[in-house]
Amino acid sequence: MLPKFDVLTDEQINKIHKNSMKILKEIGIEFSYDPVIEIFKKHGQRVEGHRVFLEPDFVEEMVEKAPAQFTLHARNPEHNLVCGDGNTIYMPGYGAPFIYDAEGGKRDATMADYDNFVKLAGASKNIHMTGGTVVEPTDVPDDIRHLKMAYSHITNSDKCFMGSSSGYEFARDSIEMTAILHGGLDVIKEKPALICLINSVTPLKYDDRMLGGLMAYAETGQPMVIASLVMAGSTGPATMAGALSLQNAEVLAGITLAQCINPGTPVVYGSTSTASDMSTGSLSIGNPENALFASASAQLSRFYGVPCRGGGGLSDAKTVDAQAGYESMMVLFAASTTGVNFVLHTAGILQYYMAMSYEKFMVDDEIAGMVLRYLKGFDCDSDEKMAFDVIKTVGPGGHFLTQKHTRKNFKTEFFRPALSDRQSFDAWAKDGLDTNQRAKARWQEVLANYTAPELDADVKAKIEAFIEKRTKELIK
Amino acid sequence: MSTIFDEIKDAIVDGDEDLAVELAERVIAEKVDPVQAVQLGFIGGIEEVGKAWTNGEAFLPDVMMAADAMKAGMDVLEEVLAAGEGDGGYEDKGKIVLGTVEGDIHDIGKNIVGALLTSAGFKVYDIGIDQKAEEFVAKADEVGAKIIAASALLTTTMKSQKTLVEYLNDNNLRDKYKIIIGGGPTSAKWGEDIGADGWAETADEAVELCKQLLA
Numbered sequence: 001m002l003p004k005f006d007v008l009t010d011e012q013i014n015k016i017h018k019n020s021m022k023i024l025k026e027i028g029i030e031f032s033y034d035p036v037i038e039i040f041k042k043h044g045q046r047v048e049g050h051r052v053f054l055e056p057d058f059v060e061e062m063v064e065k066a067p068a069q070f071t072l073h074a075r076n077p078e079h080n081l082v083c084g085d086g087n088t089i090y091m092p093g094y095g096a097p098f099i100y101d102a103e104g105g106k107r108d109a110t111m112a113d114y115d116n117f118v119k120l121a122g123a124s125k126n127i128h129m130t131g132g133t134v135v136e137p138t139d140v141p142d143d144i145r146h147l148k149m150a151y152s153h154i155t156n157s158d159k160c161f162m163g164s165s166s167g168y169e170f171a172r173d174s175i176e177m178t179a180i181l182h183g184g185l186d187v188i189k190e191k192p193a194l195i196c197l198i199n200s201v202t203p204l205k206y207d208d209r210m211l212g213g214l215m216a217y218a219e220t221g222q223p224m225v226i227a228s229l230v231m232a233g234s235t236g237p238a239t240m241a242g243a244l245s246l247q248n249a250e251v252l253a254g255i256t257l258a259q260c261i262n263p264g265t266p267v268v269y270g271s272t273s274t275a276s277d278m279s280t281g282s283l284s285i286g287n288p289e290n291a292l293f294a295s296a297s298a299q300l301s302r303f304y305g306v307p308c309r310g311g312g313g314l315s316d317a318k319t320v321d322a323q324a325g326y327e328s329m330m331v332l333f334a335a336s337t338t339g340v341n342f343v344l345h346t347a348g349i350l351q352y353y354m355a356m357s358y359e360k361f362m363v364d365d366e367i368a369g370m371v372l373r374y375l376k377g378f379d380c381d382s383d384e385k386m387a388f389d390v391i392k393t394v395g396p397g398g399h400f401l402t403q404k405h406t407r408k409n410f411k412t413e414f415f416r417p418a419l420s421d422r423q424s425f426d427a428w429a430k431d432g433l434d435t436n437q438r439a440k441a442r443w444q445e446v447l448a449n450y451t452a453p454e455l456d457a458d459v460k461a462k463i464e465a466f467i468e469k470r471t472k473e474l475i476k
Numbered sequence: 477m478s479t480i481f482d483e484i485k486d487a488i489v490d491g492d493e494d495l496a497v498e499l500a501e502r503v504i505a506e507k508v509d510p511v512q513a514v515q516l517g518f519i520g521g522i523e524e525v526g527k528a529w530t531n532g533e534a535f536l537p538d539v540m541m542a543a544d545a546m547k548a549g550m551d552v553l554e555e556v557l558a559a560g561e562g563d564g565g566y567e568d569k570g571k572i573v574l575g576t577v578e579g580d581i582h583d584i585g586k587n588i589v590g591a592l593l594t595s596a597g598f599k600v601y602d603i604g605i606d607q608k609a610e611e612f613v614a615k616a617d618e619v620g621a622k623i624i625a626a627s628a629l630l631t632t633t634m635k636s637q638k639t640l641v642e643y644l645n646d647n648n649l650r651d652k653y654k655i656i657i658g659g660g661p662t663s664a665k666w667g668e669d670i671g672a673d674g675w676a677e678t679a680d681e682a683v684e685l686c687k688q689l690l691a
């Protein structure tokens with residue numbers, strides 16, 4: 001595996017750390033949820049109303065308790081994932097309410113789209129888990145969306161997935177469903193199987209709903225990403241160092257809380273900080289600042305000894321065009337090569353998280369494959385790989401195409417594109433398809449050929465019974 | 477020599493809220509014509525910033541700080557203007573109550589809409605985030621607003637925009653106000669579906685929309 005490169009010097013890391021600690025101690029951070037205030041009081045932290053002032057020693061002591069890595073368990077153990085330890089985990093985009101199609105059209109996302117993206121993620125060898133809220137299924141009432149979404153992940157794939165963090169109750173529902181899938185709450189307490197996304201409200205706040213979710217996951221020992229999205233210039237300072245310090249303070253406060261509730265509970269340090277577009281105020285994600293924030297966050301995570309989330313196949317483009325490609329490659333490449341472990345939003349996102357696109361998903365899948373290959377770097381471990389003998393056999397002026405060594409090695413050494421066109425001009429010109437059109441044909445083909453891995457009938461029935469019971473309770 | 481009107485204009489262009497207030501106080505103390513102070517000073521300044529923004533020369537902080545400075549200065553003059561002092565009298569382009577709907581705490585977009593409406597000469601009453609239909613209407617009633625503008629950023633809170641329209645219908649107030657909506661996941665179609673009077677995708681389109689509705 002490639003060594004991860006740094007974007008901050010040790011001195012810069014220290015300055016950011018100190019600045020964040022000063023923010024937490026002197027400015028404090030607001031938690032709207034009363035039970036959380038009680039927790040901090042119990043731990044001897046200064047509290048004024050809902051604002052908590054955290055002591056640097058206390059924060060450091062608590063963050064220390066978080067594990068450097070953990071295993072997330074899938075229904076099929078072949079898909080278990082180690083989060084941390086230099087690994088990179090890819091998954092689909094999260095939370096987009098719209099679908100943009102290959103013809104430039106826009107529509108509301110539905111449950112059918114949801115199932116499709118889970119299947120595409122299930123089918124991909126570059127996408128390691130099926131994610132969560134892969135689109136907002138706007139045709140399902142929001143009281144029961146979380147149930148339907150979990151069901152889609154459970155039945156359409158056997159990879160790891162994410163659960164709801166929208167309040168304590170919904171979070172508990174996702175955890176229960178995962179417990180049924182794995183044979184009980186005790187089993188997943190031992191072997192964590194569900195992860196969720198907890199967001200701070202920048203600047204310097206956490207709201208009730210997210211804190212309820214945080215408590216549910218922490219109590220049951222399920223991992224969570226604790227993330228901050230600073231929109232530098234609007235919800236945060238317009239300097240990179242200031243915005244990073246603010247983000248860092250928020251994430252550390254969230255991790256501290258999780259460790260107070262359940263010491264040792266697995267957490268991921270999350271960042272989606274980025275620059276605002278200063279003409280319109282709109283969020284902008286396909287930019288070098290976002291790439292830098294992701295890389296700096298990976299480094300801060302190493303400093304604190306926890307895994308990191310950030311980056312993705314991120315773009316502000318509205319369709320699968322050159323902009324969609326170059327922006328996504330920049331942010332995904334930077335995040336991956338500097339050591340981000342958990343890459344939410346790897347595939348499918350267009351227009352600053354507003355839309356998912358099937359075509360973009362296939363493009364990002366290709367980018368992910370290329371980056372994963374890059375991350376493998378060079379294998380210099382054997383004589384076979386150093387290839388002295390074959391170089392000697394061929395000697396000056398020959399060629400390697402007919403060597404056994406070539407036939408044996410190229411498949412594992414080279415990346416093989418699934419989408420990129422490497423044909424001659426004439427061969428390409430016969431159909432003249434651009435990336436967007438090729439991607440469209442490709443996802444349709446993948447979906448048509450996909451068969452979901454079988455799920456034990458008994459387990460399936462139990463999960464369906466749970467959904468039915470909860471639906472009755474939730475829809476009055 | 478520069479007049480106080482030029483000074484006000486510069487204060488607005490610089491987004492200097494304190495200076496704008498100080499100058500407005502001087503307008504009153506020195507019995508300068510308040511309408512001219514507004515037209516040549518405050519509006520003159522904001523129009524200059526607005527133009528620069530449209531041309532891509534100025535950025536959002538310039539516009540928003542200018543709008544804040546204008547609002548602060550105009551608040552000082554409010555009383556004398558309301559009393560009809562000054563040449564020809566001054567009236568704002570219309571009063572607008574703006575807020576983010578119940579259950580939703582996203583406010584950046586709303587704030588931008590507010591700033592641009594202010595800089596276009598509307599009087600904006602921002603009631604903040606996570607606001608119930610009742611609260612929008614109570615404020616509109618209190619200040620005599622013509623437009624109620626509601627922002628929603630979540631598919632799950634868009635229905636609160638619908639609730640707002642229904643609330644007005646149920647209380648026989650629908651004809652009293654124009655309702656406009658906006659925010660990331662909303663659309664023109666959603667606006668039509670719930671019976672709003674208008675939808676805009678961006679803040680500058682929101683300004684055009686309000687101009688049309690009050691024309």
Ligand code: B12
Pocket residue numbers: 094095096097136199200201202229231235280281282283351352353354579580581582583584585586588589625626627628629630631632656657658659660661675676677678679680682
């Ligand atoms: C910043 C942000 C946050 C911040 C908000 C901070 C703040 N002070 O506002 C925080 C972190 C708190 C947050 C929280 C959440 N967020 Co959020 N958030 C965003 C984000 C990234 C940017 C929003 C923004 O400010 N955009 C910039 C402004 C300028 O744009 P705008 O708001 O759209 O406004 C423009 C127009 O829409 C229009 N407009 C706006 N209002 C109005 C009103 C009228 C009347 C008119 C005419 C026009 C108009 O004019 C504006 C200027 O041009 C969006 C993604 C996105 N790209 O929009 C997600 C997003 C909206 N959030 C989302 C979600 C899911 C959430 C959370 C539930 C959890 C989470 N995953 O983070 C919570 C919910 C909290 C709650 N109860 O409201 C989803 C919503 C998906 C959906 N289902 O609808 C999005 C789309 C991201 C995603 N893909 O997951 N979020």
